[in-house]
Amino acid sequence: MGTPPIGSALRRGRLLGRSVWLLAVAALASADDFSAQVRPILQESCLDCHSTKKQKGDLDLERFTSLAEVKRDPKVWEAVAEQVASGEMPPKKEKPLAGAAKQTLLNWTHATLEAIALAQAGDPGPVVLRRLSNAEYTYAMRDLTGLASLDPAREFPVDGSAGEGFTNVGSALAMSPGLLAKYLDAAKEVAQHAVPLADGIAFSAKTTKRDWTNEKLAAIKAFYARYSGTAKGESRLVQGIKVDVTGGEGRLPLARYLTATLMYREDLRTGTKSVAQLAAQLDLNAKYLGQLWAVLNDPKPSLFLEPIRASWRQAQPADVPALVAAINAWQGSLSRFGAIGHIGKVNGPAGWQLPVNPFVAAEDFRVMVPEGVAPKAYLVSLALLADQPSGKLTWSKARVVVKGKPDIAVALPVAPFSGVIEVTLPGGLPKGAEFLVECRLAKDVSEGACLQARVLTAPPPAALSLVPTQAPINKKKGGLWSDGEGAMGFAAPLLAAEGGKVRQELLRAAQEFREVFPVALCYARVVPVDEVVTLTLFYREDDVLQRLMLDEAATAELDRLWAEFHFVSQDALQLVESFDALYQFATQDANPNAFEPLREPIKRQAAEFQQALLAAEPKQVEAVVRLAADAWRRPLKDGEADQLRALYRDLRRQDLPHDLAVRRLIARVLVSSAFLYRGEKAVAGEKAAPVDDWELATRLSFFLWSSAPDAELRALAAAGKLHEPAVLSAQLRRLVQDGKAARLAREFGGQWLHVRDVASLDEKSERHFPTFLSLRGAMQEEAERFFADFFQQDRPVRSLLDADHVFVNGPLARHYGLKPVGEGWQRIDGVRAQGRGGILAFAATLAKQSGASRTSPILRGNWLSEVLLGDKLPRPPKGVPLLPETAPPGLTERQLIAQHSRDPACARCHDRIDPFGFALEGFDAIGRARATDATGLAIDTRAVLPGGVAVDGLNGLRDYLVTQRRDDFLRQFSRKLLGYALGRAVQLSDKPLIDALVARLQTGEGRIGGALELIVLSPQFRDVRGRDFKATP
């Protein structure tokens, strides 16, 4: 055991009682006493062996000739007190100390040590420059980059622990060329995760441009998905290949909004609920919900909205599907989707979602002739305006067309302006025969004329009404893949005089409809695949989304996402090559000239992007400079920023491309001593002084988060406020509440209890315990979750022993014989009655302190005694026989141990440790409850503890610890926590603080928060020794 036995020495001193103790200090701690009373005892009982000459056990007590010399090396005297008090010294075979002499020696030693402790109380102690431990390095790297997936230290050698047994003590954190090379490797690897952006750098879990592009794409799609609904993608056939035109996602989720307006119609009308409240309640977009509500309640007439409003006024929530269908029909009539792949080519579409205005002065109809003897066609016209205007409608050029035969003219009667003409067509024609007819408004028609014309092959209903004009018909047939869009026709067009007032009115009404009922909010697919060879790599069309749903901030976010996407994907440059390929292909079987208008814009944008890349270079360098300040946990010193810039220039001079030079610059920041070490300035002189606020922030965050300070801590450090006790306490509470405090649970709790490696423990016999491998991760995690909850819920420290709850997942719960709800992690209460609760019953500790195939009461007892109670046990003698891996036939594991410990030489220690282990025999070597051992022999969990207390099993042991050893337990806990917080061994001068911690934990509930605060506000935590500190008082 490497730790000095201060704790035990102090504890024994405390047995005197506080008031007696102080008297003793006054009475005994004088120089005269040492010469007069103590030296003679030493002479008589100690110096035979521990003389300057003999120095048995490397101990020379002869050299202490005065009190001053004792004060110079108090550690030796802590050991003396320990050894004498426990009866280890003088050895059994020598003459024992006379009762009075022993008491005198102990009283004097304790008093002297106490005096020294008081005189030096608050000494920050020797905190050696600390390299970040592997865990701290990993967490700091993750926090700095925001990448939880980073594991840069996975190939590092294991850290050493020191001080109170933790891996955060400078003296044990070595550096070597091998390790430094690994740091360089790791820094370069992390630098691969830097994503260059136009205004700096970001970090990504991925390391290739391709993957970054995908990430940005996913971010944009996720943004769109927040607002839009999905629909089944519609496809069209292009050269035999189905390509997706509509994009599927990105639709206006009409049904949800309409449902809201119907379900809460009264609330909205009466103002019981505001639009904003309703939107928040239903997770809808308030901006659109408001517009929709206004449009639905707008009394102003509008041709296409009117029928929708009328239905809505009558509708109940159950009618939403019908309402949506009605709106969809008109959406399909008044909008269409263009193919994006070639936007910009000759005669190409202007965009994706395009307005359709089915308003014409004439239309050519074409319908299939129905089968039958005397098939009929119905020419339908419906006047749409109430006041009948003057003018004429003509149907003409009626004919039947059969492929390969002359056209057959069809005679028509004179048409009414509004009404139906029934026409009988020639019968018995081959399949594929079509009836063609032209419909036209006469020139003399008045401006106000407006009607809907259709040609049907089934009789129309008696009462005609306005019907959706239906999706436009693309009249183009055949052609090349490079061709643009052709003319359009309509199945049920609205006829109105060109340039007339009615036409204007129709256009306005159609626009009003589209504005509130667009088919799609955005092209959520982003990557178009709607041509044989799709040129456009990424396509943005989200103006509708912006107009209907986004506020300024959201629009800015979307713009930023798109800017980053373009920058990362470099599509402007890729398009140059894409265009060349497309052009080459078009030279072979299409018309390359169709794409000529694209050439210049693509070239220009590529050139502009090259400029943008250049402009971004210095910004990325500056981003690394900013990163350095974060990584180094302090503002950059004079010249440091310039040195970083100079290194970048130097690297560029060595022909490193910009991208690589920036990555090397990042590596330089991350392999720097300022990142790898927690440097603290010591002030000149002997006196301790407070660390500066930046260093304090670092101390605090590494204590609670095992990582660097976050932005809030840095801001407080920059403002010079952190050292204010109220601020420091508030930050302590904030950090403990943060999820990152789980690391305190893992690093402190795990290392204290020696369970941090249980997840990788592979010493268990697979044959005996086949389930262990699959459970060991959960065992360790249980301990971590328990401690995380302990810190975050500010629980009493004694609850570590007597908690009535456990954190388990399904498999671990069953391992414990508990009934889980589902397989996930959960808290189960009332477990004391089921033989669990607290750290004593962790499978992690029970398994760790066992053999491969059997339990070990010795290991468990030793662990409990040393780790939980801080007892100082002597080293085992040499030549101890190894116990067999499994108990011999007829013996329980306990009996095996008992046999072993019967030897008097062994019994002295084993009597102190084994009973603890016997009490835990009710758990097998992987922590399961048991009544019999592996061979079926009954388990005996009764034990007589040191001091003669008889207990039985876990409950008895726990009661004993909580009642009779509570003080020891709290003292050990305080000592460990303080040692962890300070990153060094607890020393004599910390005794007053430890006393205060124990006192705090003995008061009231004794919650952990109070202890944390005492530590963080202590001078030890806040000060640093002067540069010229001298150990002698």
Added chain:
Amino acid sequence: MNKHHFGRRTFLRGLGVTMALPWLESANVWGDEPKKDRPASEAPVRIATLFSGNGFHSKEWWAKGEGEGMELGKVLTPLKDFRTKLLFVKGLYHEEARKGNIHSSQTGNLLSGAPITSGGEIRSGTSFDQMVAQTYGRSTKVPSLVLGCERSFPGVHKNYSMLYSSHISWSSPTTPTPLEIYPALAFDRLFKDAAAPGDRSVLDAVLGEAGDLRRNVSQTDRQKLDEYLDSVRDVEKRIESAGRRGELQGWRPTLDRPDIKRPADGIPQDIAEHMRLMCDILVLGFQTDTTRVTTLKLNNDHSALRFPHITSLQQPGHGIDYMIHHLLSHSDGQDWLKINQFFMEQVAYLARKMEAIQEGPRTLLDNTMLMHCSSMMAGAKHDNDQLPVILLGGAGGRLQGGRVLDYRGKPDRQLCRLFLSMMDKVEVRPKTFGDATKPLEEV
């Protein structure tokens, strides 16, 4: 291959990221892998994978007979001198490559057999050459060289990105291995001494900073910082000596520096010259043992290459310039055959060069597996129910040439089984690869 052979460094080097610090504990980083099946004194096995797009002439890709008596279809006539070292493999295919459309979805998984994602997304599978690069390839300075004679197209064709038809080599399912199409840069990649560019400057800077810090700290802290400073200096020294390559045990390459000049910057106008240069660099990489894995994509599956220097039979008096490669393949005529032969001449050129390099008892060709493959059998049909594959060379005595292997009509005729066989010859032995679980016994 054991799992631990796929470490981080390995992986990164496979990606072409120069992360290796060869002086670290892996002392054998320049040497041979542990657990070799072959003596260290033997020359290593090299893998070259060549690709040309759009398949071959529908009637003239065939071979029959054995050894010297092997008869070859017209496409393969350029290889007639190497019949005894030629393995003609018939009837292998990729199930996944038949599920999509044509070209892109037939090419992007040619070396992996992985499912391929449509709709403009990019997801395929790690190709076998990169699998080898990330393991076996780490023994050399350059884990793998991935070359191309036609740049990649990023657009989308018939629902699949043309990145698929431009890349046969994939270092991860989402990342096609970047192609080097500039001969000069490919040359630099092999021979420019840039094992860790900038490391020296980085460490210098770090040293300066820590030195400044040292002046202001306590004695004990100073000792800690010295530990750090000494380590930095030590690593610097190792960087200096890293340029000098460690002595290999046993076998040494026949050439330790390139014996040709660095090619001129830019891309040669003439496609024949471009291909020739890339072939020279491929051989040089093997000969100097700078890399053991090279993948050379002669053109894309959506190839826009033209061949003005090759006289047309169909349009007398002209070069085969009237059609780009991709559409020429649809014609299946005399000119198409000529172009097929032109590609096979590149393979023959490589074989001839390798055969002229003696490496102990065997030639470089004997120590190489040179594969040529395409995405479909005949460009006119876009058919990939069986894929055209030939192997040349001896794989260090492990591959028997002069044979025709016919898997038509047999079960388990996955092309990935051939990749498992090829990987097996360099001791890379994943349990499964693509849709295959066992190598081809005959190979």
